[in-house]
Amino acid sequence: EVQLVESGGGLVQPGGSLRLSCAASGITFSSHWMSWVRQAPGKGLEWVANIKQDGSEKYYVDSVKGRFTISRDNAKNSLYLQMNSLRAEDTAVYYCARFVAPGYFDYWGQGTLVTVSS
């Protein structure tokens, strides 16, 4: 059974930083692209970032470029999202998902809530 478990969410002040983690099991983690997708409270889904199997390619939505960094540790079956210079509009549930290049997200975690507020 595929399991993706996010952690690291919480309350942070504007301008602050947070690092999200996603622990994967039930899949050969190193064989798959991975993604972060977020959902603001009461709003729709928004793709945030993708990372290739070996970490050599990373792609971001324009609104987080230069502030967020996606990374992975295949030895630990883990995906990360380092979020810096956080803004109120970054408040959302952040989902980790397996990405099947070039087109879709087939497994999702339960999400972790990030709240940016003073």
Next chain:
Amino acid sequence: QSALTQPASVSGSPGQSITISCTGTSSDVGTYNLVSWYQQHPGKAPKLMIYEVSKRPSGVSNRFSGSKSGNTASLTISGLQAEDEADYYCCSYAGRTTWVFGGGTKLTVL
């Protein structure tokens, strides 16, 4: 990277069929056969229902089908059941290694 356009809500009675549209542009839906659809129940993670316009993952009911014409993709659910009541999101590759979701459609089973 503008969001794809979906109706805010649709409704239908048990046993009926409904269709949810997803309108993009010639830069995303119109060019790439990389449209996917996700079902999300309240408080739950999204679930993949359709990928590459019309393909169904293993385990997804054949009551769910997808299609595309021009810049608009569609999700059709036939034989509506109470358990289908959920939010539905479309997603498309938008070129230049970016992906875009629709705003979501709330399906109500009357």
